[in-house]
Amino acid sequence: MGEKPQVSQAQAALQPTYASIAPPVFYDPSLPISHFHGSGRTAAVPSRRNQRLRRAQILATIRRLLTEDGLDGVTVRGIAQASGHAVQTIYNLVGPRDQAIVEAISEYTRYVGHTALPDPGDPNAVVDIIGRWLQSIEAAPDFCRQVCLIFFSPSRAIFYHFRDKQLKAMQGLLARQQKCGILRADANLGDLADQLVTFASASCVEWSDRPFPLEQLHRRICSGFGNLLDGARQPGAAGTWGRS
Numbered sequence: 211m212g213e214k215p216q217v218s219q220a221q222a223a224l225q226p227t228y229a230s231i232a233p234p235v236f237y238d239p240s241l242p243i244s245h246f247h248g249s250g251r252t253a254a255v256p257s258r259r260n261q262r263l264r265r266a267q268i269l270a271t272i273r274r275l276l277t278e279d280g281l282d283g284v285t286v287r288g289i290a291q292a293s294g295h296a297v298q299t300i301y302n303l304v305g306p307r308d309q310a311i312v313e314a315i316s317e318y319t320r321y322v323g324h325t326a327l328p329d330p331g332d333p334n335a336v337v338d339i340i341g342r343w344l345q346s347i348e349a350a351p352d353f354c355r356q357v358c359l360i361f362f363s364p365s366r367a368i369f370y371h372f373r374d375k376q377l378k379a380m381q382g383l384l385a386r387q388q389k390c391g392i393l394r395a396d397a398n399l400g401d402l403a404d405q406l407v408t409f410a411s412a413s414c415v416e417w418s419d420r421p422f423p424l425e426q427l428h429r430r431i432c433s434g435f436g437n438l439l440d441g442a443r444q445p446g447a448a449g450t451w452g453r454s
Contacts, residue, residue: 237345237346239318242267243269243321268304281368315357326342333443340432358418394443
């Protein structure tokens with residue numbers, strides 16, 4: 211996995227937020243990811259900045275409750291008590307319970323992927339993101355396991371909604387790679403993105419249900435992604451599907 215750089219909340223707040231600069235890497239889901247939202251211009255508006263900060267705090271609280279108490283331990287009233295915000299504020303900023311949980315998980319996943327600063331013109335962009343995801347699982351296994359275990363709950367629609375967001379992001383990256391000439395012009399990106407996300411999520415669900423070494427999970431996902439992507443690549447645009 212390599213070393214996992216740790217950045218304090220205070221240090222993170224001092225980091226630039228320009229789109230061309232990767233955010234600092236920290237893998238504590240309970241920390242607010244306020245610096246990851248929007249541009250400096252938007253942050254200069256106090257009302258919007260304060261709303262963004264409150265929303266980030268609420269989403270971080272949801273991730274902490276999910277890690278500590280599992281899905282059943284996450285209620286709107288509990289979120290309000292733990293975050294210090296009114297119940298109505300929770301609904302206004304992140305929506306009802308299930309939607310709020312999806313947003314909390316998705317925000318963290320987007321952040322982790324963004325730290326890889328994927329270059330769509332790089333054949334290894336996808337594997338770089340996978341490397342970051344695996345690092346986040348190693349750093350916060352309890353959170354990642356609780357996310358995957360939602361699949362087995364009566365509220366599994368949360369899991370599917372979250373996976374749909376992953377699917378949309380993956381298809382967007384593949385489209386950019388196709389535009390850069392990494393993937394063939396005739397590649398079916400919808401099917402490819404669905405296969406990649408389904409394979410990764412199924413592998414992580416199995417890992418959460420009957421744990422096996424993360425090294426094995428990394429090898430499995432990288433190998434599977436390599437096999438799926440190789441058929442869609444332009445000749446000569448080979449990626450490196452080993453250890454990142």
